Every structure is written in structure tokens, then in C-alpha cells.
Amino acid sequence: MSETRAPVDDLHAQALRRDERKERWLLLGLSGPALLLLAVIMILPVAWLLGLSFIGDDGHFTWTHYERMWVQPSFRRIFFTTFQVSLITTLLCLLAGYPLAYLIAQLPTRAANLCLIAILLPFWTSVLVRTYAWLVLLQRKGLINQWGLSMGWWDEPLALVHNLTGTLIGMVHIMLPFLVLPLLGAMRSIDMNLIKAASSLGASPARAFRTVFLPLSLPGLIAGCVIIFILCLGFYITPAVLGGGKVIMVSNQIANDIEMFFNWGAASALGVVLLVLTLMLLWLASRLMRLDRVLGGEG
Amino acid sequence: MDLAVRPGEFLTLLGPSGSGKTTLLMVLAGFIRPDQGSLLFGDEEVIRLAPHKRNIGMVFQSYALFPHMDVAGNVAYPLILRGVKGPALAERVEKALETVQLSGYGQRRIDALSGGQRQRVALARAIVFEPRIVLMDEPLSALDKQLRERMQIELRRLHDQLGTTTIYVTHDQREALTMSDRIAVINEGRIQQLDSPRTLYERPVSRFVAEFIGESTVLNVTVGPARDTCICAGQVLKLAQTASRDGAALLMLRPERLKVLAADAQIEDGKNQLQARVVDNVYQGDSFLLQAQLTDGSVIGLRGIAGTAELAALPARGETLRLGFDVSDTVLLADSNV
Numbered sequence: 001m002s003e004t005r006a007p008v009d010d011l012h013a014q015a016l017r018r019d020e021r022k023e024r025w026l027l028l029g030l031s032g033p034a035l036l037l038l039a040v041i042m043i044l045p046v047a048w049l050l051g052l053s054f055i056g057d058d059g060h061f062t063w064t065h066y067e068r069m070w071v072q073p074s075f076r077r078i079f080f081t082t083f084q085v086s087l088i089t090t091l092l093c094l095l096a097g098y099p100l101a102y103l104i105a106q107l108p109t110r111a112a113n114l115c116l117i118a119i120l121l122p123f124w125t126s127v128l129v130r131t132y133a134w135l136v137l138l139q140r141k142g143l144i145n146q147w148g149l150s151m152g153w154w155d156e157p158l159a160l161v162h163n164l165t166g167t168l169i170g171m172v173h174i175m176l177p178f179l180v181l182p183l184l185g186a187m188r189s190i191d192m193n194l195i196k197a198a199s200s201l202g203a204s205p206a207r208a209f210r211t212v213f214l215p216l217s218l219p220g221l222i223a224g225c226v227i228i229f230i231l232c233l234g235f236y237i238t239p240a241v242l243g244g245g246k247v248i249m250v251s252n253q254i255a256n257d258i259e260m261f262f263n264w265g266a267a268s269a270l271g272v273v274l275l276v277l278t279l280m281l282l283w284l285a286s287r288l289m290r291l292d293r294v295l296g297g298e299g
Numbered sequence: 300m301d302l303a304v305r306p307g308e309f310l311t312l313l314g315p316s317g318s319g320k321t322t323l324l325m326v327l328a329g330f331i332r333p334d335q336g337s338l339l340f341g342d343e344e345v346i347r348l349a350p351h352k353r354n355i356g357m358v359f360q361s362y363a364l365f366p367h368m369d370v371a372g373n374v375a376y377p378l379i380l381r382g383v384k385g386p387a388l389a390e391r392v393e394k395a396l397e398t399v400q401l402s403g404y405g406q407r408r409i410d411a412l413s414g415g416q417r418q419r420v421a422l423a424r425a426i427v428f429e430p431r432i433v434l435m436d437e438p439l440s441a442l443d444k445q446l447r448e449r450m451q452i453e454l455r456r457l458h459d460q461l462g463t464t465t466i467y468v469t470h471d472q473r474e475a476l477t478m479s480d481r482i483a484v485i486n487e488g489r490i491q492q493l494d495s496p497r498t499l500y501e502r503p504v505s506r507f508v509a510e511f512i513g514e515s516t517v518l519n520v521t522v523g524p525a526r527d528t529c530i531c532a533g534q535v536l537k538l539a540q541t542a543s544r545d546g547a548a549l550l551m552l553r554p555e556r557l558k559v560l561a562a563d564a565q566i567e568d569g570k571n572q573l574q575a576r577v578v579d580n581v582y583q584g585d586s587f588l589l590q591a592q593l594t595d596g597s598v599i600g601l602r603g604i605a606g607t608a609e610l611a612a613l614p615a616r617g618e619t620l621r622l623g624f625d626v627s628d629t630v631l632l633a634d635s636n637v
Contacts, residue, residue: 191363193359193363194363196363197363197364197365198365198376199350200329200350200353200355200434201351201356201376201377201425201428202351202352202354202380203376205351207351216367
């Protein structure tokens with residue numbers, strides 16, 4: 001009876017392998033639409049932009065657009081502003097967001113959910129709407145200035161908008177959830193017994209926070225900061241509306257190049273540089289985060 | 300609740316879940332602020348002292364090891380907080396790891412350790428700074444049975460070696476019996492009995508303690524007017540001690556202290572016997588559990604070693620048998636709230 005059977009280790013092997021292959025093709029097929037979409041709306045336009053950035057007014061190959069960026073000081077200032085605004089926004093978000101996330105992580109579930117809704121509701125509202133709302137609040141005859149003047153806190157209307165201040169206020173507000181949400185996730189996954197353990201071993205509350213809680217929340221913090229910084233680099237609406245033409249970031253310059261000068265080549269070159277810088281930053285951040293995990297063991 | 304812990308002793312808080320034993324431990328550690336009360340370490344009142352100033356080593360049920368530090372980092376943590384530096388630090392960390400048999404594991408990551416190894420690291424971290432008390436909150440409950448039993452012996456050995464006052468919380472009565480100098484049985488926020496394992500097992504004061512620790516049969520009896528005998532299902536039993544009052548009472552017997560008497564056996568002095576009918580007989584590998592019914596319907600258990608001869612001699616279901624036991628094993632329970 002047993003002689004008629006195939007050797008046990010070959011039992012159904014071919015059929016099983018065939019099933020496996022079929023399953024893989026099916027999975028590939030399912031991701032097809034997404035891949036196609038990505039190719040059409042991402043990869044093709046970016047390649048096209050890259051091509052445009054090397055074509056001059058005469059329709060021939062040129063380095064002009066990149067040379068200009070290097071030579072003209074105005075471009076250097078634009079890149080400096082972009083990084084400056086992004087960095088300050090990230091830092092302000094960090095300063096405001098960490099305590100906020102910590103508070104929410106400590107609150108009982110109901111209160112925490114209420115706080116989350118308060119954060120998420122504006123998050124789901126259009127950036128344009130929020131930016132104009134800030135314009136209404138911050139302008140010379142806006143709510144805040146009128147209030148401050150009537151209370152006698154200041155005598156002259158404060159220049160809260162159409163400058164760097166206004167841009168930063170708007171951007172911090174818009175970016176804050178991008179820090180709070182990943183940070184809250186990281187904080188909630190920290191076992192509070194660890195804090196108890198630290199304190200039973202002799203750590204004061206501040207010391208326990210610094211040596212245990214902070215390092216364990218760091219991955220969420222770094223993730224949030226990287227997201228914000230990179231989003232800030234390409235931000236357009238808020239600096240355009242609240243900056244009043246005084247805060248010119250790379251994206252604003254791109255818009256100017258196209259709308260005012262119809263210079264697609266220059267705009268493309270700026271876009272390409274911004275993209276490359278962003279990718280480099282992402283790569284650096286991913287290296288840093290892995291490094292952090294390695295160094296984490298040294299305590 | 301009033302509890303005095305002797306220096307150097309291994310005291311176990313034993314109770315079912317929700318009995319308040321972990322709460323008590325958290326009060327000792329300072330994580331729960333009680334409404335009122337006093338907590339003395341020696342002569343020092345510490346009830347208002349912050350947890351980090353109490354100098355207590357604690358082993359958590361979940362171990363609570365710091366995942367962002369390696370083994371040595373975890374063990375060094377309390378020492379660094381106390382200003383230990385350089386070679387002295389490394390030496391004490393290594394010595395503590397040696398004590399828990401983890402020498403050379405210092406550079407390992409926490410997530411690369413097995414459950415038993417994590418347990419040892421948590422222990423090393425709790426003892427390395429020589430705290431005046433070590434608290435352990437069900438530290439072995441996450442381990443499998445074999446490892447748990449090995450760790451029980453090891454913890455006991457470690458305690459003998461270090462002599463640190465240890466307060467241990469568990470719901471496992473066998474674990475408590477194995478490890479403790481004294482056991483406090485806790486139920487509904489009260490200490491039911493505080494005694495050595497042997498006293499607790501042989502002389503439980505209440506039905507709760509009797510049933511929580513080990514196997515037991517509790518019978519309704521009537522104590523006679525002379526208070527040295529009682530009547531159980533129409534049969535007279537001698538009592539080990541004179542009862543405090545006559546009338547209805549609860550009698551406890553341990554199944555392994557009972558013997559099946561041969562049909563022609565005589566009753567010696569200092570022995571009791573009960574007649575019962577076999578209703579069930581369960582084979583459990585190393586032992587058997589025989590259940591017999593008295594004439595009043597109550598069921599009494601008898602546990603014996605499952606040797607070949609013993610099994611062959613067991614009466615069949617439905618047969619009547621005589622159960623014999625020492626008068627000294629007759630325990631009258633204090634709470635006669637029948």
C-alpha cells in the first residue's frame with residue numbers, strides 16, 4: 001500500500017508551489033492600479049520637470065537655471081528663508097507639542113479623547129480656511145489687535161501678520177497635529193510601570209522623565225519633527241497669505257516664476273533642487289533614527 | 300490592617316486576585332497614598348516619603364526593564380542614581396549579575412532575553428543597590444510552570460544568601476508555601492492569618508484559609524458538651540484540642556492525612572475513624588483522589604500515593620470503607636458561621 005505513494009517529502013510539492021506563485025501574481029495585480037496612478041501623477045511629471053529645468057528660453061540644453069540659483073544672492077536668501085521658517089516652525093511645534101502630547105497621554109481616556117477631537121477638528125479643516133482665519137484674527141484691525149488695544153495692553157496695533165511672525169503663527173498651528181499624533185502614539189506605548197520602576201530604584205520624577213520617558217518617546221518625537229520640517233519646506237499657502245510677500249519660500253518663488261514670468265525652466269529647477277534637498281534630509285533622518293536605536297543601548 | 304515584618308524575613312502576601320495584596324505592596328512602595336495610616340521602617344515614619352526616597356527594591360510582574368538600555372545599563376541604573384562611578388560601578392553590576400547567574404550578559408539587549416533571564420535581570424536591578432526591603436509583585440507569574448518552580452527555589456536560596464527583608468506577593472499558595480518564612484493570607488483587604496507555612500497549612504483558623512491553601516474537606520459537626528469530641532454524620536470523633544464552645548462547628552480534614560483502613564483493623568488510641576461510601580475515584584498520575592460520602596450527604600476527600608499496591612487495594616465505587624486519621628489532624632475552624 002505504501003509503495004504506491006509518492007515519497008513523503010514530494011507530496012503535493014509542485015501543486016503547492018504553483019499556488020504560491022499564483023498568490024504572488026494576484027497580489028501584484030491588486031497593487032497595479034496604485035502603481036499606475038503613481039507613475040502617471042508622480043514619476044512622469046517629476047521626470048518632465050527634470051527635463052524642463054535643463055531647457056533654456058531658446059529651447060536648447062542649458063545649465064542656466066541652476067547656475068543662477070548658485071550665483072544670484074536672492075536665491076540664496078530664498079533657500080535660507082525656507083530653512084529658517086521650517087526650522088523655527090519645527091522647534092516651536094516641539095516646544096508646544098511635547099507638553100501637550102504628554103498631558104493628553106496622562107489624561108483619563110474621556111478627557112484625552114476630547115483633547116484629541118479639539119486637535120483633529122482643525123486638522124480636518126482646509127489649510128486655506130485656517131490660514132484666512134488667522135488673517136482675520138491677526139491683521140491690524142483684527143480681533144487680537146482690537147482686543148489688546150481696548151484692554152490697554154498695547155497702544156499701537158501690533159504687526160502680527162504680513163511678516164515672519166504671522167507666517168510662523170499660522171504654520172505652527174497647522175503643523176502641530178503632525179507632531180502631537182505620532183508623539184502621542186509613542187508616549188501611549190510606554191509602559192508606565194517603567195516610570196514606577198525608575199522611581200522605586202531612586203529616580204526623582206524629573207530624573208525618571210529624563211532617563212526613561214524622554215528616551216522612549218524620542219522615536220515619536222523625531223518622526224513628528226521630520227514630518228513637520230519636510231512639510232514646511234514645500235509649504236505654499238500660509239507663507240503666501242500670512243507672509244504678505246515678505247516671506248518668500250521656495251514654493252512661493254516657484255509660483256512667482258510661473259505666474260509672473262512664465263519661466264517654466266527656472267521654476268522646474270527650483271522644484272528639482274527642493275525635491276533633492278528633501279530626499280537628502282529624509283535619508284539623513286532615517287540614518288539618524290537607526291543610529292539612535294543603536295546608541296539607545298548605551299543608555 | 301496591622302502587619303509587622305521582621306528584619307531579614309521572607310514574608311509572603313497571599314490572597315486571591317482583588318484581595319488587596321498588590322494595593323498593600325503599592326502602599327509600601329509609595330505609589331499609592333493611603334487615606335490614613337502609618338508606615339514605619341525601623342523607627343522612621345515613611346508614610347509621606349516619596350517612592351524614590353524609600354530605598355526599596357521592587358520587582359514588577361511585567362519586570363519593567365528599561366528597553367532602551369542593555370542588561371548592564373538596567374542593573375547600573377540605581378547605582379548611577381546613587382553616584383556610583385567608574386570601576387566600582389562595573390564591579391557591582393558584574394557581581395549582581397553573577398548573583399543571579401547572568402555573568403557575561405551585560406551587553407545583551409533586553410528584547411534578546413528569555414522570560415527567565417529578564418526575571419533575573421529585574422532581580423539583579425532590585426538588589427544591586429542593597430535596599431533595606433525588596434518587594435516582589437508576582438514576579439514568577441509570567442513564567443511557565445517548570446521554570447517557575449526552579450526560580451522559586453533559586454529566589455529562596457538568594458534570600459538565604461543575601462538576608463534582605465523580602466515581601467513577596469502571590470496568589471499561588473504552593474509558591475507561598477515553598478518560599479516563605481511567614482505567610483499573610485489576605486482576603487477582602489484584611490489579613491486572615493499570619494503564620495509560618497506549616498502552621499498555616501496544619502492549623503488554619505478560618506474556612507477561607509483552609510480552602511485557599513491546599514486541598515481540604517470542611518464538614519459540619521456538632522461539638523459535644525464536654526467539648527473534646529464532636530459528632531459528624533452520626534459518628535463520634537475525638538478533637539485535638541478542647542473546643543471553645545459546644546454546638547454547631549466546622550471541622551477541617553486534609554485529604555492526604557486520611558488513610559483507608561483495612562476491614563479488620565483495630566482503632567488505636569489517638570486515632571479517629573469515619574465510615575463512608577465511595578462515590579468517585581480519580582487517578583492523577585502521582586496520586587489518586589478518592590471521594591466518599593457520609594450518611595448526611597457531605598463528601599470527604601482522600602488523597603494517596605498512586606503506587607501499584609495502593610491502587611490495587613482501593614475499594615470500588617459504591618463500596619463502604621473506613622477512613623482513619625490522627626486525632627491531631629482534626630482541625631476545628633474558628634469561624635463557625637455555618
